[in-house]
Amino acid sequence: SSLDRTAKAERMFELMDGFLKNDPVSLQKDILDHVEYTVARSRFSFDDFEAYQALSHCIRDRLIERWHDTQIHFKRKDPKRVYFLSLEYLMGRSLSNSIINLGIRDQCADALSQLGFEFEVLAEQEGDAALGNGGLARLSACQMDSLATMDFPAWGYGLRYQYGLFRQVILDGFQHEQPDYWLNFGNPWEIERVHVTYPVKFYGTVEEDISNGEKYKVWIPGEMVEAVAYDNPIPGYGTRNTITLRLWAAKPSNQHDMEAYNTGDYIDAVVTRQRAETISSILYPDDRSHQGKELRLKQQYFFVSASLQDIIRRFKDGHKDLNQFPDKVALQLNDTHPALAIPEVMRILVDEERLGWNEAFDITCKIFSFTTHTVLAEALEKIPVDLLESLLPRHLQIIYDINSYFMEELKRRIGLDYNRLSRMSIVEEGAVKSIRMANLSIFCSHTVNGVSRLHSELLQTRVFKDFYEMWPEKFQCKTNGVTQRRWIVVSNPSLCALISKWLGTESWIRDIDLLMGLREYAADISLHQEWQMVRKINKMRLAEYIEATSGLKVSLDAMFDVQIKRIHEYKRQLLNIIGIIHRYDCIKNMAKDDRKKVVPRICIIGGKAAPGYEMAKKIIKLCHAVAEKINNDSDIGDLLKLVFIPDYNVSVAEMIIPGADLSQHISTAGHEASGTGCMKFLMNGCLLLATADGSTVEIIEEIGEDNMFLFGAKVHEVATLREKGSTIVKVPLQFARVVRMVRDGYFGFQDYFQSLCDTVEGSDDYYLLGADFESYLEAQAAADKAFVDQKKWTQMSILSTAGSGRFSSDRTIQDYAEQTWGIEPCRCPL
Ligand code: CR6
Numbered sequence: 001s002s003l004d005r006t007a008k009a010e011r012m013f014e015l016m017d018g019f020l021k022n023d024p025v026s027l028q029k030d031i032l033d034h035v036e037y038t039v040a041r042s043r044f045s046f047d048d049f050e051a052y053q054a055l056s057h058c059i060r061d062r063l064i065e066r067w068h069d070t071q072i073h074f075k076r077k078d079p080k081r082v083y084f085l086s087l088e089y090l091m092g093r094s095l096s097n098s099i100i101n102l103g104i105r106d107q108c109a110d111a112l113s114q115l116g117f118e119f120e121v122l123a124e125q126e127g128d129a130a131l132g133n134g135g136l137a138r139l140s141a142c143q144m145d146s147l148a149t150m151d152f153p154a155w156g157y158g159l160r161y162q163y164g165l166f167r168q169v170i171l172d173g174f175q176h177e178q179p180d181y182w183l184n185f186g187n188p189w190e191i192e193r194v195h196v197t198y199p200v201k202f203y204g205t206v207e208e209d210i211s212n213g214e215k216y217k218v219w220i221p222g223e224m225v226e227a228v229a230y231d232n233p234i235p236g237y238g239t240r241n242t243i244t245l246r247l248w249a250a251k252p253s254n255q256h257d258m259e260a261y262n263t264g265d266y267i268d269a270v271v272t273r274q275r276a277e278t279i280s281s282i283l284y285p286d287d288r289s290h291q292g293k294e295l296r297l298k299q300q301y302f303f304v305s306a307s308l309q310d311i312i313r314r315f316k317d318g319h320k321d322l323n324q325f326p327d328k329v330a331l332q333l334n335d336t337h338p339a340l341a342i343p344e345v346m347r348i349l350v351d352e353e354r355l356g357w358n359e360a361f362d363i364t365c366k367i368f369s370f371t372t373h374t375v376l377a378e379a380l381e382k383i384p385v386d387l388l389e390s391l392l393p394r395h396l397q398i399i400y401d402i403n404s405y406f407m408e409e410l411k412r413r414i415g416l417d418y419n420r421l422s423r424m425s426i427v428e429e430g431a432v433k434s435i436r437m438a439n440l441s442i443f444c445s446h447t448v449n450g451v452s453r454l455h456s457e458l459l460q461t462r463v464f465k466d467f468y469e470m471w472p473e474k475f476q477c478k479t480n481g482v483t484q485r486r487w488i489v490v491s492n493p494s495l496c497a498l499i500s501k502w503l504g505t506e507s508w509i510r511d512i513d514l515l516m517g518l519r520e521y522a523a524d525i526s527l528h529q530e531w532q533m534v535r536k537i538n539k540m541r542l543a544e545y546i547e548a549t550s551g552l553k554v555s556l557d558a559m560f561d562v563q564i565k566r567i568h569e570y571k572r573q574l575l576n577i578i579g580i581i582h583r584y585d586c587i588k589n590m591a592k593d594d595r596k597k598v599v600p601r602i603c604i605i606g607g608k609a610a611p612g613y614e615m616a617k618k619i620i621k622l623c624h625a626v627a628e629k630i631n632n633d634s635d636i637g638d639l640l641k642l643v644f645i646p647d648y649n650v651s652v653a654e655m656i657i658p659g660a661d662l663s664q665h666i667s668t669a670g671h672e673a674s675g676t677g678c679m680k681f682l683m684n685g686c687l688l689l690a691t692a693d694g695s696t697v698e699i700i701e702e703i704g705e706d707n708m709f710l711f712g713a714k715v716h717e718v719a720t721l722r723e724k725g726s727t728i729v730k731v732p733l734q735f736a737r738v739v740r741m742v743r744d745g746y747f748g749f750q751d752y753f754q755s756l757c758d759t760v761e762g763s764d765d766y767y768l769l770g771a772d773f774e775s776y777l778e779a780q781a782a783a784d785k786a787f788v789d790q791k792k793w794t795q796m797s798i799l800s801t802a803g804s805g806r807f808s809s810d811r812t813i814q815d816y817a818e819q820t821w822g823i824e825p826c827r828c829p830l
Contacts, residue, residue, distance in 0.1 A: 020062050022104045027111035030058040049185075051117050052095070052125035055108070056188035059098050060233075064191070066102075066242040066828075067233040073828040074153050078318060080327060081153045082821045083311055085341060086140040086334035087303065088132030088283070089158050089245065090165075091232070092650030094189040096123050096490045101149070101235040127182055128649045129189070130164035131247075133287035134566045135676045136373050138482075138650065139451075139809075140334060142676075145483040146813040148236035148243045149510060151825035157307040159299060160190075160230045160247035161283040168608045168647045173624030177285070177611050189232055190247070196229035198309040199253060200302050206394045217351050219394040224253040225276040227306030237485050238510045240828045248306045250279035286610040287566060290337070292384050292432075297391055304341045312348065322353055326366035330821035333370045333445065336381045336437035342368060342444045343398040351394070361405070369820045370445040371478065372438060373673050375458055382434040385427070399435055403427050406443050413470065424466050442467050442474070447820050449476040451674035452695040454715065458670065478816055479695055480674040481809035484512055487680045491654035494534040495684060499801070502527060512810055518802035528794045535661075535685070535797070542659030546604070546643055552631060555638050558600035559787050562660040562686075564648055567609040567616040570671040574619050574760060575769045576605065576664055577626055579776060580642055581738045584630050587639055598639050599784040604660075606645035606652065618756040620644070625747040653677075658684050661793075662709075662783055665690040666776070668767040670715040679807035685797040687786075689779055691772070695807065703803035707796045709786075711779035712772040721771050725763045731770035734777075736761075 020030065032043050034054035041050050074081070099105050109119040132138065140156065147154040166177035203222030208215055232245040252273035278295070279302050290296050315328055333339055342364060349360035374380065388396045403426040410421055422429070426439045442448050442464060450456030456477035460468040468475050489496045489509055500506045502521055508514035521527045536556060543554050563576050580603050587598060605623050609616030627642035645652060657663075663681040665672070665688060672694035681688060682699060690696040691712035700710065713721055721729055743757050744750070760769045786793050805811070817823050 019065055022062070022107050024107050024111040024114065027058060027104070027107055028115060030061065031055055031111065031115065034058055048117065048121055049125045051112070051115070052122040053186070053188060055112070055122055056095055059095065059102070060188050062102055063098060063233040063235055063242055066235060066240050067244070069240060070242050070828045071244070074826060077826050078328070079153045079826045080330065080823050081155065082330040082332060082817075082823050083307065084140070084143065084147070084154060084156045084332045084334065085304070085307060085338035086156065086158050087300065087337040088137035089140045089144070089156065090132040090137035090650055091129040091141050092654070093123065093126040093128060095126050097486055098235055100489050101237040101485060103238070127185070128651050129182060129187070130180060130649055131158065131161050131283060133165060133283070133285065135674070136287070136335060139480055139676055142481065142483040142486065142809040143813055144234045144243070144245055145485055146481075146809040148234045148241055149239060149485070150810060150813055151236065151239055151241045151827040152813065152817055152823055153826045154243050156234070156245040157303065158245065158247050159280050159303045160249040161280060163282040165283055165608070165649075166285055166611065170620075170624065170644065170646045173621045173628070175609055175617050175620050190230045191233070193229040193231055196310070197251070198227045198306045200225050200227050200305045202298065202301070202391055204393065206397060216354065217394060217397070219347070219351065225279060225302065226251045226253045227302060229310070240830055246310070248280065248303055250276050250302060252276045286612065288379055288610060288613070291382055292387065294387060294391065297383060297387060300337060301340050301344070301392055304338050304344050308341060308344055308348065322349065322355065322363065323359070325363050329367055330369065330823060331367045332816070332821070333368060333441055335371065335373050336441050339437040339441045340392070340395065342440055343395040343402070346398045346402070347394055357401070361402070365444055366446060368441070368445040369447045369449070370441040371449050371451065372459065373451055375455060375463065375671055375673050377463055381437040382428060383437060385433040385435060388435060399426060399440065402440070402444065420466055438464070446474065447476050448474050449478045449820065451478065451480045452698060453477050453479060454694060454697045455673040458715075476819060478812055478820070479698055479806070480676050480679070481807050481812035482676050482679045482683070483809045484509060484683060486654070487657070487683055492538065492658040492684055494537050495658065498530055498534050512805040512808040515802055515805045518798055522795050522798045522802065527798065528791065531685070531794055531798060532790070538658035542656055545655055546645070549645060550643055552641060552643055554602045554641055554643075555600060558602045558638065558641070559661045559783070560602050560604060560659055561662045561664070562604045562656060563664040563666070564604070564606040564645070564653060564656055565677050567607045567613075567619055569615055569759065569767055570667050572666050572668065572767055572769060573605060573607070573623070574756070575666055575772065575776060576603070577619070577623055578735065578738045578769065578773070579780060580630070580640070581626055581741060582734050582777070584636065584640055585738065585741070587636055595639065599787050600639050601641070603640070603642045604645060604656065605643070606648035606656070608648060615756060615759060618753065621749065622742065622747070622753060622756060625749055629747050653680070657681055657686065660684070660686040661787065662687050662689055665693070665696055666712070667691060667693045668718060668772070669693045669713055670718050679804065682800050682807060683804040685801040687783070687793070687796055687800060689783055698806065702806050703799055707799050709779040709783045711775040713768060718768065721768055722766070729771045730774070732774045735770050735773040
């Protein structure tokens with residue numbers, strides 16, 4: 001009875017002695033208990049890694065307390081919830097972030113030092129959770145942090161890949177990929193929910209049945225797999241709210257196939273069942289295209305099906321009428337990867353809940369919103385019809401039904417404009433008939449957004465022009481943001497302390513607009529001194545890392561010039577390298593006296609190439625070949641060094657970004673949907689050398705052109721430059737000279753680099769490296785000039801941080817909550 005339960009709860013609370021305590025002594029006791037009972041080592045002998053494990057469990061306990069309270073609170077208040085569906089999350093490490101969000105950083109450091117351990121050393125023991133490729137995946141992680149911090153009733157859903165993004169190993173300058181079996185040493189940040197499981201169906205046939213005189217469809221699956229939930233608590237900062245990132249792992253289904261067992265082939269039957277686990281075993285490492293792979297499609301449906309069963313179960317626990325679903329649930333599609341959720345919701349409503357088609361479609365269109373993260377039409381996901389038909393036969397029928405409804409509606413509005421109808425159709429006819437997931441997502445979502453203003457405009461005027469003209473009200477812009485908790489507080493503690501000191505408050509950690517207050521002191525000499533000191537400390541940390549990974553000693557007086565991101569032709573790492581070769585060539589040809597005027601540079605490049613992306617891999621090799629030459633040229637000395645940082649990931653970024661003086665965001669205008677790295681550098685007071693692409697256009701508005709180094713063709717000029725080609729493009733002689741050097745084998749590997757050189761010469765220079773080269777060099781020269789004037793540089797640096805507030809994911813999430821999801825904060829009482 002409920003009376004018994006209350007009495008039991010009270011008795012338990014008494015026994016528990018209240019909540020866990022956070023003073024250093026209590027923390028020490030808990031750490032030691034975990035050493036003994038969880039890690040199973042003696043309290044008198046454990047190493048750094050074991051101490052990290054014990055500390056993590058001690059923090060995890062505290063997260064769980066808050067997480068329980070939050071979930072109970074959400075259940076009691078029953079607010080409208082947002083469900084963020086994403087196939088990728090780049091969480092990186094969790095320990096420091098959790099401790100900071102819990103507000104117990106100092107207590108933990110004290111507790112550890114009394115036990116003879118150093119917090120920073122233990123934090124380094126943790127491996128990265130790299131369940132994603134790049135910007136999109138880290139964005140999901142930043143947004144989860146903001147959702148928790150801002151008290152929104154939110155859930156993240158995703159896949160628990162056993163192998164995260166591959167490890168990059170460089171051998172002789174070439175990239176090799178190695179599997180990232182990240183769970184090898186256990187993962188204290190997740191909680192396995194053995195009882196939260198759902199069956200997920202695949203293959204089979206669709207049959208018709210009649211019940212109460214009505215015909216309906218039944219999907220008879222050919223295969224069944226079990227989805228098991230792994231919950232990752234995500235703590236907010238300055239709040240008790242701790243939300244859930246629920247990741248699904250595939251397990252063999254418990255529904256026994258009696259036939260197979262009875263025929264006596266026991267071993268084969270078990271082995272076949274075991275194969276189910278492969279569904280969640282590996283992350284696809286290509287962030288350009290995901291087309292036509294059955295396993296990828298299986299992953300998408302697996303995650304969508306389990307998440308929706310979970311979401312509907314939660315809804316039904318308290319609500320009967322599915323027409324209320326849109327009042328309680330918002331589903332966010334992070335790119336088209338989870339777009340199968342649309343036909344899946346339709347299938348559940350029509351086939352299982354027996355709602356009428358129109359009623360079901362009405363509900364569906366009210367719950368979905370869709371974010372697209374790309375500019376390139378060719379990067380939009382398409383699923384071959386054959387594949388869908390065999391794996392998800394009922395979903396294909398539903399998509400066809402949606403499409404005929406869509407086409408009818410279109411014909412009513414635009415008549416028989418067949419070209420336009422076929423452009424907009426969800427079904428693409430052609431050599432391989434396929435389903436356009438973006439068209440499906442746009443038609444069935446109430447809002448569609450781009451990830452920067454420029455990107456959102458390009459969606460309206462180019463990529464989805466037809467759709468925009470039809471439903472302008474659907475289209476929105478949600479400029480990306482990054483969390484200052486991870487990207488300043490965790491990764492740059494000295495800057496964090498400095499900002500708080502000068503603003504006289506730590507409130508900016510929750511209220512980022514306060515950073516603007518730094519503008520007032522931008523010219524203050526004592527702030528300058530402290531600012532420079534902080535930057536020096538961070539450069540030192542980075543220099544040590546460079547020495548440890550590449551053996552190269554670098555001077556702290558040099559400008560640290562960084563480009564870190566996935567390797568892509570459109571991101572133009574090649575432009576950077578060609579610029580470096582040019583700089584090298586200039587220094588070599590300079591008179592001794594002139595060399596004194598050269599601003600010394602450490603050029604740092606890092607990033608992974610998709611395993612099948614040949615040109616990207618050649619760029620990595622070229623970078624190494626050039627570095628080999630320059631770094632060993634005694635003529636050059638400290639004036640120029642080139643370093644490739646291997647295995648770039650979130651925790652490496654946390655170390656590099658605070659130590660960078662200059663960072664490069666140099667994509668050909670119109671290609672980077674947003675870019676988020678630039679925001680992290682900006683927050684950390686690193687100056688940007690950039691094209692007016694993606695979110696940099698908005699950064700210019702915040703800090704002004706004078707505080708960064710802008711160059712290159714603008715979006716509207718790019719098309720003309722490509723069209724008119726050599727008649728208007730002025731490729732400087734220096735550019736041709738550098739390309740010639742590479743072609744002639746100046747850096748070795750002559751044959752290997754020819755095809756790379758082909759991509760940047762003449763009419764093949766699609767990304768306009770040649771056309772932008774001159775203005776690139778001018779921007780570089782301006783950066784050199786500014787660096788010599790440290791007063792000016794420091795002021796620009798302070799103004800960069802001060803102007804970075806708009807690029808916090810708190811602002812992004814606030815915009816989504818108000819304009820897209822219609823949700824309100826639901827704060828758990830302390
Ligand atoms: N590769 C965009 O290219 C954007 C992020 C996050 C990307 C990048 O400009 O900042 O998404 N797109 O919105 C995709 O992943 C499809 C990315 O990370």
